[in-house]
Amino acid sequence: MFEKSKWIRLPRSVVLGHDVLSQTREVVVETHLTGRPLVVTSETPREVAADRIVAQFEAAGDDPELVVVEEATFEAVEDVLEVARGMDVGYLVGVGGGKPIDIAKMASDHLNVGFVSVPTAASHDGIVSGRGSVPEGDTRHSVAAAPPVAVVADTGVIADAPWELTTAGCADIISNYTAVKDWRLANRLQNVPYSEYAGALSQMTAEMLVDSADSIKPELEESAWMVMKALVSSGVAMSIAGSSRPASGSEHLFSHQLDRIAPGKALHGHQVGVGSILAEYLHSGEQGQWRSVRDALASLDAPTTADGLGVTDEEVLEALTSAHEIRDRYTILGSGISEDAAVEAATKTGVI
Ligand SMILES: NC(=O)C1=CN([C@@H]2O[C@H](COP(=O)(O)OP(=O)(O)OC[C@H]3O[C@@H](n4cnc5c(N)ncnc54)[C@H](OP(=O)(O)O)[C@@H]3O)[C@@H](O)[C@H]2O)C=CC1
Numbered sequence: 001m002f003e004k005s006k007w008i009r010l011p012r013s014v015v016l017g018h019d020v021l022s023q024t025r026e027v028v029v030e031t032h033l034t035g036r037p038l039v040v041t042s043e044t045p046r047e048v049a050a051d052r053i054v055a056q057f058e059a060a061g062d063d064p065e066l067v068v069v070e071e072a073t074f075e076a077v078e079d080v081l082e083v084a085r086g087m088d089v090g091y092l093v094g095v096g097g098g099k100p101i102d103i104a105k106m107a108s109d110h111l112n113v114g115f116v117s118v119p120t121a122a123s124h125d126g127i128v129s130g131r132g133s134v135p136e137g138d139t140r141h142s143v144a145a146a147p148p149v150a151v152v153a154d155t156g157v158i159a160d161a162p163w164e165l166t167t168a169g170c171a172d173i174i175s176n177y178t179a180v181k182d183w184r185l186a187n188r189l190q191n192v193p194y195s196e197y198a199g200a201l202s203q204m205t206a207e208m209l210v211d212s213a214d215s216i217k218p219e220l221e222e223s224a225w226m227v228m229k230a231l232v233s234s235g236v237a238m239s240i241a242g243s244s245r246p247a248s249g250s251e252h253l254f255s256h257q258l259d260r261i262a263p264g265k266a267l268h269g270h271q272v273g274v275g276s277i278l279a280e281y282l283h284s285g286e287q288g289q290w291r292s293v294r295d296a297l298a299s300l301d302a303p304t305t306a307d308g309l310g311v312t313d314e315e316v317l318e319a320l321t322s323a324h325e326i327r328d329r330y331t332i333l334g335s336g337i338s339e340d341a342a343v344e345a346a347t348k349t350g351v352i
């Protein structure tokens with residue numbers, strides 16, 4: 001008897017383009033979100049977008065609240081929940097990079113209210129995904145959460161953000177190549193369920209971005225448009241899979257471990273990009289695809305070395321040899337690679 005079932009949760013509206021920030025309230029009304037909005041943001045995104053959104057809600061008499069968060073931690077989610085419960089919240093609006101968006105996503109899931117995602121940078125592919133990513137002690141959780149009901153991505157705001165944030169988003173997309181390879185490997189060796197659709201979408205998104213690399217340039221709104229579309233597409237792949245597997249493999253484990261070993265040194269996207277060069281080398285050896293990954297990253301101004309990340313060679317090696325410990329996710333790292341193998345991968349690829 002056929003007993004399979006699947007529930008794919010996707011955003012209802014994705015509004016992308018020039019000055020769409022000014023339509024935020026209109027999008028909220030169109031998606032039938034009601035009640036008092038709680039805007040969750042961080043310092044810089046508050047200045048570039050969240051204050052303007054709050055002003056829209058105030059002008060409409062919606063009586064909004066705003067909360068500023070710093071880190072993507074469970075404590076920060078608790079802080080947001082406390083504010084939300086104190087105001088009888090109607091829905092949440094996450095405004096900023098990956099951290100405030102993840103916090104708003106997880107808090108809205110707890111409260112069982114809707115959430116709108118307003119990215120201020122094209123720096124990560126969690127913008128539409130139904131996952132939150134949270135470090136805790138020695139581990140890193142990929143938390144199931146409802147995806148945003150709507151996304152409002154203003155290409156003007158995003159193009160004005162520092163270029164390195166866009167190059168980080170590009171690298172987060174390029175990392176899909178090795179994430180999909182790891183997922184297929186886990187399927188073959190560990191019988192981990194694999195979705196052909198999600199895998200193909202994730203890989204195609206990376207291919208399309210790399211094919212367009214020549215036209216992705218700083219301060220160009222057209223470039224913000226292209227990268228945002230890729231980030232949305234990658235998030236949809238995660239929603240189809242019901243996990244972050246299509247966009248997070250060994251290169252992400254490496255990055256998560258680097259977050260613990262050398263916190264605050266580099267952006268998430270840049271770390272996973274360098275992790276991808278290493279993961280590609282581990283998958284297919286010296287003659288494999290690692291040069292293509294490195295060259296694609298370099299062509300988009302993303303770092304390809306430990307130096308470029310601002311971390312030491314020792315920190316790279318420690319992250320690479322311990323990355324398998326961070327979570328129970330089978331990848332090319334298996335049950336861990338030796339120090340010698342890590343040194344070889346990192347030196348042959350020029351990462352150290
Ligand atoms: N849930 C998911 O599926 C995914 C989650 N993630 C998570 O997202 C996070 C990484 O995302 P990332 O965006 O790099 O992290 P942050 O939210 O920390 O943003 C990076 C930096 O960009 C700044 N910033 C954001 N927008 C602007 C702007 N318009 N102008 C100037 N500066 C700006 C932020 O400022 P400030 O310091 O003021 O916030 C911050 O310093 C990680 O926690 C990662 O795990 C990543 C991919 C997928």
Ligand SMILES: O=C(CO)COP(=O)(O)O
Nearest residue numbers: 125133142244247248252
């Ligand atoms: O960053 C992600 C995808 O780009 C997902 O993060 P996790 O590795 O925590 O699932």
Ligand SMILES: [Zn+2]
Nearest residue numbers: 125172268272
């Ligand atoms: Zn990522």
